[in-house]
Amino acid sequence: MWPPDLIQKAKDGGLDAIETYIFWDRHEPVQRQYNFSGNLDFVKFFKLIQEAGLYAIMRIGPYACAEWNYGGFPLWLHNIPGIELRTDNQVYKNEMQIFTTKIVNVAKEANLFASQGGPILLAQIENEYGDIMWNYKDAGKAYVKWCAQMALAQNIGVPWIMCQQPDAPQPIINTCNGYYCHNFKPNNLKSPKMFTENWIGWFQKWGERVPHRSAEDSAFSVARFFQNGGVLNNYYMYHGGTNFGRTAGAPYMTTSYNYDAPIDDSNGLNWEWKMEPKKDTMHGKGNIKAHQLLEQKELTLDASDYLWYMTSVDINDTSIWSNSTLRVNTMGHTLHGYVNRKYIGYQFSQWGNKFTYEKNVSLKNGTTL
Structure with a gap:
């Protein structure tokens, strides 16, 4: 749901940039078969943003997390022999580089980067890897260095960022995600201080109370961040929507990704009921015999x-x-x-x-x- 009126509402709210994930599982559902049509036409999305007089941030990842099914990874990736995800594994790195290069080339062909006169000011590689890197030890450190080198080799003409990555190699800019980032300091004195996810709320789980964060607390967080040298604040989420079907990926998460956002998933939209096509998998099919649990x-x-x-x-x-x-x-x-x-x-x-x-x-x- 990204009609021009939602983009205009964001602009009317005082924003000057809009960011979006690029979901690998949607754009390459089958290995080497790409889809950039319809609602997956991110070129059109970025051009609508530019037409509204706004800039853009592109979060390639390609691991997105985003409480999205499998973090945005396509399932065929998991099933490649010898692969280990998000680490110093050559099989995985080959696939990640191929997809990242594909997305960058599509954007370059459409002149979407600011260096080409387009709206994209920043691009992100990986996503909050620093929070889990300790589990990968030296292989994780080597992977982060490779991610930086691979991204820089794309020559997009705008800076690359890594959120939640204290050891982001230069000139990659490490950034902060959270409720408050006023005490955050970049790992390089020359890097700007960026707040890439100011959590306006949280996602909704079944059986739990509806998450809520007051507007006053969010405003205080923003003011204190800029008072302490911040240069970029991104509201996460500014527009809350719905992850239909089985795309919602966090444990016990509802399909609503409202996130207590300023523009929620019912704001200014006309609703209608629509039957969701699905295969009935409850009956079970196949005839596999095994004496063990299966992957x-x-x-x-x-x-x-x-x-x-x-x-x-x-x-x-x-x-x-x-x-x-x-x-x-x-x-x-x-x-x-x-x-x-x-x-x-x-x-x-x-x-x-x-x-x-x-x-x-x-x-x-x-x-x-």
């Missing part, structure tokens, strides 16, 4: 959030099994239970922890599924 993303190819495990037990004495308990230990988010093709109930872990499902069941002679 779900490799098996389902992201066609479904569900993976059915089926087994059978031969019952020959109902006096023993008439009052039985079905017990399943799981680290999944949700479990649905069936016995003899009859639904017996479900359970979910609201906080993302493992849980044990237990249900009394009545079994009968013969084979029980």
